[in-house]
Amino acid sequence: MDASAFHIKDELGFCTRQNDGVSGMTVRALSNFCGLAIGSSSAISNLLTQIEDSDPETNNLPETLKPLAGQRLRLETNEAQGSMFIIDEVCHAILEYYAIDARKYKGKQVAIRNYRMVARAGLRVFIWSQTGYSPQSVSSEQLALLDCIPTMQQEIAQLQSQIQNLLPPSADFIPPGWNEEVWRKLAPQDKRHFRFLYRRRGFRPSGQGTNEQLALPPVTTEQLKQRQRAEFEQLVGESSAQEKQQLEAAKQQALKQLWLQGEQDDTDVPF
Incomplete structure (x- = not known):
């Protein structure tokens, strides 16, 4: 099947076939979903091989995995990365096995929690199929919110910039x-x-x-003097009316004293 028929999130390990919605997970993604330790993907791979090689009639598989015996469990996408995805129904069966049938291991609670989450979501989708609800139908309020997203993203970017300037x-x-x-x-x-x-x-x-x-x-x-004069004029311009009156009165008093001093000097000069 052509790769363009798939919507792939390879960095997350998920894919969906667009024409029918069949989905899948990579071995690593399923391993994490089941709570297995990092680097334990081989456990999932070995289990898949065991299921595919088992006889549909006579096998020793757990009850949750028996219906999958002898079937092809992987979804081929032929996409550039060459990833192999496990079909969603198989992922659910393996998750159920690790959550219920498998013996206790360190990440079993992760498998149990995810299994319950999937069960709740599956029930919701089932009810949707009965009521005719489609999650793709968007209300006017949702459309208004979608229109606001670019503006909100811009405001968030501005806030981040302002916060960055406040940080040392x-x-x-x-x-x-x-x-x-x-x-x-x-x-x-x-x-x-x-x-x-x-x-x-x-x-x-x-x-x-x-x-x-x-x-x-x-x-x-000269430029430095001009800057100083400009700063002085700015300071004077920012003074209050009372401060300006006091400054003018002081200037007039200084001129008066200078004038009186000049007259006194004239009278003291001998002729």
Whole structure:
């Protein structure tokens, strides 16, 4: 059968044939589902071989496995990975065997729990078949929720980004834009400083790879003065009306004292 007729989740060990819904599990997936220890997939493989080689009429298989004697139990998909899947009905019978008939082993409770879960799900599907319910029918509320998923994913990504910015960076974190060799040469306090600048202001260096250790843009004295004046004007602009009045009164008082001092100096000059 063509591989395109199957919906395969090979990383999980499951597959479903799309034309009739027949499904299967890999040996490893079934082994985990039955609670067998990691690396014990050979137990499932040996059991499958024993079932396939058994005579349908005369065999010593457990009661749960007798109906499968002599049958082909594997589902061939011919997909690229070449995986072999065990048919779902066989998986259920083997799970029942490990949950009920097999002697006690370390993971038996896992098999029992999964067997009960499958039984509940199977009963629900049976009732659906009687009532005509189809799980593929989607209500208007469900459609509205599906439409919201992209927006919710975007909001989640934004929240993750904000949380990441709140978390302290790791000791070996290199902010984006830094050459690794240049970064390694920085003093520890400089590294902390530039990590802070990146987190708070998104600072990224430019012109790296030169002889300078730090790739910072040059600043002239005049530019520094302009920045200081701008900061002072901003501080004055942020002052309250009362503070501005007090500043203006102090300035007028200083000018008055300077004027009086000038007049006194004029009277003291001998002619």
